[in-house]
Amino acid sequence: MNSISANLNLMIKACEKASKVLIRDFGEIEKLQVSKKGPSDFVTNSDLKTEKIIIEELTKGRPDYSIISEENGVKNNKDNKNTWIIDPIDGTINFLHGIPHFATSIALKHNDEIISGLIFDPIKDEMFYAERNNGAFLNNKRIKVSKKNNIGECLFATSELIDRKMELSYRKSGSAALDMAYIACGRYDGYFQKNLNLWDIAAGLILVKEAGGMTNKIDLNNHNCLKIIASSPDINEKLMNKISNF
Numbered sequence: 702m703n704s705i706s707a708n709l710n711l712m713i714k715a716c717e718k719a720s721k722v723l724i725r726d727f728g729e730i731e732k733l734q735v736s737k738k739g740p741s742d743f744v745t746n747s748d749l750k751t752e753k754i755i756i757e758e759l760t761k762g763r764p765d766y767s768i769i770s771e772e773n774g775v776k777n778n779k780d781n782k783n784t785w786i787i788d789p790i791d792g793t794i795n796f797l798h799g800i801p802h803f804a805t806s807i808a809l810k811h812n813d814e815i816i817s818g819l820i821f822d823p824i825k826d827e828m829f830y831a832e833r834n835n836g837a838f839l840n841n842k843r844i845k846v847s848k849k850n851n852i853g854e855c856l857f858a859t860s861e862l863i864d865r866k867m868e869l870s871y872r873k874s875g876s877a878a879l880d881m882a883y884i885a886c887g888r889y890d891g892y893f894q895k896n897l898n899l900w901d902i903a904a905g906l907i908l909v910k911e912a913g914g915m916t917n918k919i920d921l922n923n924h925n926c927l928k929i930i931a932s933s934p935d936i937n938e939k940l941m942n943k944i945s946n947f
Contacts, residue, residue, distance in 0.1 A: 705835075707762075709819065709832055715754070715758035715807065716805050719751045719754040719755050719805060720821060720823035723747065723751055724823050724824065726743070726747040726750075727796060730743070752770055752771065752787060755807065756770065763780075766809075767783065767784040767785070768785045770789070782812055784809070786808040786810055786900050788807075788900035788901060790804075791804050791876050792874075792876030792879065801824040803822070804820050804822045804878045804882070806819070806820050806901070806905070807819045808903035808904040810903070816832065816907070818832075818905065818906065818907040820878045822879060822882075826840075827840060827882075831907045833907065833911070834911075837885050837886075837907075837909075837911040839882075845912050845913050846884060846887055846933035846934075847890045847935070848887075849935065852936060853868075855869075855890035855940075856871065856888075856889055856890055857890060857891045857892065858872050858880035858884075860873045860875070877892075877905070878905055881905020881906070881931060884908075884909050885908040885911075887933075890936050891931060891932030891933070891937075892929065892930075892931045892932070893929065894928070894929050895926075895928045896927075898925055898927065899919075899921065899927060902927065902929050906931075913933070914932060
């Protein structure tokens with residue numbers, strides 16, 4: 702394993718512990734799909750349980766760090782220069798329907814910069830992580846963004862309504878965190894989306910950057926209604942021209 706910081710190690714341990722609950726709960730979803738009540742309350746509970754485990758584990762290691770999380774909102778602690786940004790289940794609707802495409806996302810913001818990011822897909826056992834100036838990795842193997850420069854051969858991710866005239870090949874996956882992780886490892890060539898929350902994309906920002914990709918400037922003090930355009934440098938200008946009205 703490449704050398705990682707104590708903070709990233711803490712993030713990995715928290716994620717691994719929480720993922721045991723997620724995997725077990727995901728196994729229960731199938732039974733709930735066919736019940737009259739349906740699984741939505743159960744999924745909300747999974748979200749809360751997962752977030753609680755992550756916060757407990759991170760707080761044990763760094764009791765003074767501040768926290769921004771999807772379910773609990775903002776918690777300012779003694780150390781407001783360092784903030785954990787947590788999304789326990791990114792892709793909740795997929796999870797709810799028994800679709801195995803969701804992830805846990807944790808990022809560490811220092812002042813106004815994301816310095817560590819982790820996106821873990823527990824079902825596929827894929828852990829994407831990156832630290833400032835240390836590269837991006839998938840399960841300990843270095844990853845890089847795609848090198849394609851013909852937009853006709855590229856595959857993009859978005860959940861926006863796309864005009865056919867754009868002539869873009871795209872997928873709607875239902876998980877912003879995994880869309881960003883997939884750009885970092887070259888599976889997708891770009892991603893564009895509006896109305897996102899900071900916890901959806903915080904870890905993805907550093908993953909894409911450390912894998913050699915680029916994103917638009919994101920205001921990390923704004924937690925909602927964010928717009929992301931992320932891609933490899935080779936295709937960025939062509940993508941921007943295609944989605945100029947976006």
